[in-house]
Amino acid sequence: MIPALIQLIIWLLVVGILYWIAVYVVDNFVPEPPRRIVKVVLLVIIALAVVLMLLNLIGVDTGMPRLVPQ
Numbered sequence: 001m002i003p004a005l006i007q008l009i010i011w012l013l014v015v016g017i018l019y020w021i022a023v024y025v026v027d028n029f030v031p032e033p034p035r036r037i038v039k040v041v042l043l044v045i046i047a048l049a050v051v052l053m054l055l056n057l058i059g060v061d062t063g064m065p066r067l068v069p070q
Contacts, residue, residue: 008057012050019046 052062
């Protein structure tokens with residue numbers, strides 16, 4: 001269980017860094033009207049990915065690769 005939690009923390013850090021980079025790019029290169037929409041879409045995708053990772057951690061088959069092989 002400990003290796004799965006460590007791997008989950010690493011995945012969350014990677015997802016967070018990718019989200020931060022995406023928001024930085026959107027803030028600097030996308031004009032204002034679609035900027036909010038792009039940010040909301042990014043946030044929804046990230047939230048779904050995190051929920052799937054957490055479900056995967058507790059053993060629900062989500063179709064994503066397992067955090068720790070069985």
